[in-house]
Amino acid sequence: MSAEPQTTPPLPPGPARSELAALLARVARGERVVVVAADGEPPAALVPLAELERLQEAAEDLEDIRAALASERHHAESGASPEPAEEVFKDLGL
Numbered sequence: 001m002s003a004e005p006q007t008t009p010p011l012p013p014g015p016a017r018s019e020l021a022a023l024l025a026r027v028a029r030g031e032r033v034v035v036v037a038a039d040g041e042p043p044a045a046l047v048p049l050a051e052l053e054r055l056q057e058a059a060e061d062l063e064d065i066r067a068a069l070a071s072e073r074h075h076a077e078s079g080a081s082p083e084p085a086e087e088v089f090k091d092l093g094l
Helices: 011-018 020-028 049-078 085-091
Strands: 034-036 041-046
Touching: 011 020, 020 034, 020 049, 049 085
Parallel strands: none
Antiparallel strands: 034 041
């Protein structure tokens, strides 16, 4: 497994724009996560695509866990029988 990319201190848009090609190359190689700040607030970041995909998958997994916990809570509170696993998998597109 490769090392986590280093995060830059927030860059103002001007320097980020003037160094964009070099920054993108470092991000693409997984060396850096570049944070761009406007008016002191960091509204955007450049991240390696693999890291973005990993974060998106983790967010989807978390949403599935939350849905399962909510369903479990509903069944515990209502006394209803849980859905068969096959139905749950079908609903989730699995």
